[in-house]
Amino acid sequence: MPQPPPARRRLKPGARRRQILDVATREIAASGFRGASLAEIAENVGVSQPGLLHHFPSKAALLLAVLEQKSAEDTAIVDEVFADAEGTVGQAITALVEVNQRDPERIRLYTVTAAESIDAGHPAHDFYLRRYQGTRARLAERLAKDRERGRLPETLDVAEVATEILALLDGLQFQWLLDPGVDMTGPVRAYFARLYGRT
Amino acid sequence: MPQPPPARRRLKPGARRRQILDVATREIAASGFRGASLAEIAENVGVSQPGLLHHFPSKAALLLAVLEQKSAEDTAIVDEVFADAEGTVGQAITALVEVNQRDPERIRLYTVTAAESIDAGHPAHDFYLRRYQGTRARLAERLAKDRERGRLPETLDVAEVATEILALLDGLQFQWLLDPGVDMTGPVRAYFARLYGRT
Numbered sequence: 001m002p003q004p005p006p007a008r009r010r011l012k013p014g015a016r017r018r019q020i021l022d023v024a025t026r027e028i029a030a031s032g033f034r035g036a037s038l039a040e041i042a043e044n045v046g047v048s049q050p051g052l053l054h055h056f057p058s059k060a061a062l063l064l065a066v067l068e069q070k071s072a073e074d075t076a077i078v079d080e081v082f083a084d085a086e087g088t089v090g091q092a093i094t095a096l097v098e099v100n101q102r103d104p105e106r107i108r109l110y111t112v113t114a115a116e117s118i119d120a121g122h123p124a125h126d127f128y129l130r131r132y133q134g135t136r137a138r139l140a141e142r143l144a145k146d147r148e149r150g151r152l153p154e155t156l157d158v159a160e161v162a163t164e165i166l167a168l169l170d171g172l173q174f175q176w177l178l179d180p181g182v183d184m185t186g187p188v189r190a191y192f193a194r195l196y197g198r199t
Numbered sequence: 200m201p202q203p204p205p206a207r208r209r210l211k212p213g214a215r216r217r218q219i220l221d222v223a224t225r226e227i228a229a230s231g232f233r234g235a236s237l238a239e240i241a242e243n244v245g246v247s248q249p250g251l252l253h254h255f256p257s258k259a260a261l262l263l264a265v266l267e268q269k270s271a272e273d274t275a276i277v278d279e280v281f282a283d284a285e286g287t288v289g290q291a292i293t294a295l296v297e298v299n300q301r302d303p304e305r306i307r308l309y310t311v312t313a314a315e316s317i318d319a320g321h322p323a324h325d326f327y328l329r330r331y332q333g334t335r336a337r338l339a340e341r342l343a344k345d346r347e348r349g350r351l352p353e354t355l356d357v358a359e360v361a362t363e364i365l366a367l368l369d370g371l372q373f374q375w376l377l378d379p380g381v382d383m384t385g386p387v388r389a390y391f392a393r394l395y396g397r398t
Contacts, residue, residue, distance in 0.1 A: 030318060035233040108317060115314030118307060118376045119229060129378055157389065163374060164386035170373055171366025177317045179328055187363035190356065194393045 017055050020045050025066050029109040032116050033063050033123065060123035063113070067127055070109060082142065088151050089142045090192030093165060097188045100173065104180075107173050114170075136162045151196060161195070216254050219244050224265050228308035231315050232262050232322065259322035262312070266326055269308060281341065287350050288341045289391030292364060296387045299372065303379075306372050313369075335361045350395060360394070 011019065023044045027036040038059050042052040056062040081095040100107050117124040139162035146152045168191060172184040210218065222243045226235040237258050241251040255261040280294040299306050316323040338361035345351045367390060371383040 032231070032233055032315060034231055035315070035318075112314050112317065114377070115311050115373065116231060116234075118311065118373070119234075125377075132374060132377060157385070160382075160385045160389055163371070163381060164367065164390055167370025167374060167386065168363065168367050169370065171368065171370035172362070174314065174317070174369055175331060175362060175366060178313070178324075178331060182362060183359075186356070186359045187366065190359055191363055 013055070016045075016047070020047075020052060020055055020062070021066055021069055024062050025070070025109060026105070028063060028066055029105050029112060032112045033059070034116060038062070063123055064127060066109070067113065067124055070106060071131070073106070088146050088192075088196065089139070089165075090146075090196050092142075093169070094185065094188055094192060097169065097172075097184050101176070101184055104177060108177055111170070111174055111177055132166070135166060139165060146196075153197070165191075212254070215244075215246070219246075219251060219254055219261070220265055220268055223261050224269070224308060225304070227262060227265055228304050228311060231311045232258070233315060237261070262322055263326060265308070266312065266323055269305060270330070272305070287345050287391075287395065288338070288364075289345075289395050291341075292368070293384070293387055293391060296368065296371075296383050300375070300383055303376060307376050310369070310373055310376055331365070334365060338364060345395075352396070364390075 020041070024036070024041050027041050027044070030036075036059070038052060039049055041062070042049045045052065052062075056065060077099055078096065081092045081099065084092070113124055114128050116122050117128045119125065136159070140158040143152065143156070143158040143161055147154065147156055147158060152158075168188070172182070172187060175182045176184050219240070223235070223240050226240050226243070229235075235258070237251060238248055240261070241248045244251065251261075255264060276298055277295065280291040280298065283291070312323055313327050315321050316327045318324065335358070339357040342351065342355070342357040342360055346353065346355055346357060351357075367387070371381070371386060374381045375383050
């Protein structure tokens with residue numbers, strides 16, 4: 001039997017909220033926070049704009065909810081690639097890049113909104129500032145463990161290398177999103193081979 | 200004597216065009232192409248919106264003119280850091296990062312508009328696609344010269360490393376623009392020390 005059109009379908013508040021987040025994620029990943037339109041998101045969900053604002057009081061609140069949700073999914077992925085206590089940071093990050101390469105939309109959401117958020121007035125500015133500070137610190141700790149186990153040179157500045165690894169990943173993701181012919185895994189493997197002294 | 204307000208100042212077409220480009224560069228660097236408003240640019244220049252459209256027929260045309268102008272300035276900077284035929288790519292890029300670190304606005308224009316341009320419908324999509332393809336190819340050629348001179352390992356994949364270096368620079372610039380406490384030169388020096396085998 002044909003489904004009724006989305007506008008007339010009744011959903012429980014939780015399901016409606018998830019549906020709005022899904023549609024908003026796609027629109028914001030495509031056009032950024034600035035390019036995304038609440039009217040279009042509401043239309044694609046099949047609710048009125050006041051109906052949408054009942055779930056998320058503003059476009060900024062919707063963006064932050066999208067980023068918080070993606071961030072939780074990301075943490076689960078990162079925890080999984082780092083689950084092998086015997087593996088190095090290099091091995092975990094290489095696995096992460098392989099996972100990311102299968103999910104351009106999730107990566108695109110970050111690339112587009114993170115670049116917008118450089119502007120101190122952007123609603124995700126503090127979100128990304130804290131996120132990067134936290135990620136650099138956790139990555140430096142993990143690198144310090146590899147250094148303690150003798151897998152990395154004793155003199156390695158782990159804070160500096162944490163900044164470097166994040167930069168490399170972000171930059172590769174950008175080039176790959178712009179031009180899908182760009183390979184991310186080759187440069188990542190070559191980078192870690194040099195870092196871990198296996199050139 | 201006080202200057203007349205900008206709206207009433209008469210400028211020759213060339214000077215007005217340069218003034219529009221300057222104002223547009225600042226607005227687009229701050230808010231991206233999507234966030235920048237032609238009305239605001241016109242107001243800050245002191246012309247009407249039809250007056251602005253007389254010089255640049257659309258917002259897209261204005262963005263491309265801004266990027267072409269910055270690109271020409273960039274080429275001059277890059278040519279200068281690569282002018283020393285005896286220097287390595289590593290030395291030239293390290294010098295480039297030091298220059299870039301003094302000019303956040305130029306870097307910000309690229310970071311913000313490049314990320315937006317991932318969208319195939321963005322007016323700068325082809326500009327950035329071609330720019331990155333060209334930059335990777337030129338960088339790979341320069342790395343091949345270092346390899347021929349025995350400065351880099353014979354087996355080094357220069358195309359892969361060119362992608363990697365661009366990624367590192369883009370990613371560092373993003374972290375630094377988001378959080379001026381981030382240092383770009385330390386990670387760049389450490390990266391090239393490993394690449395050129397001086398760890």
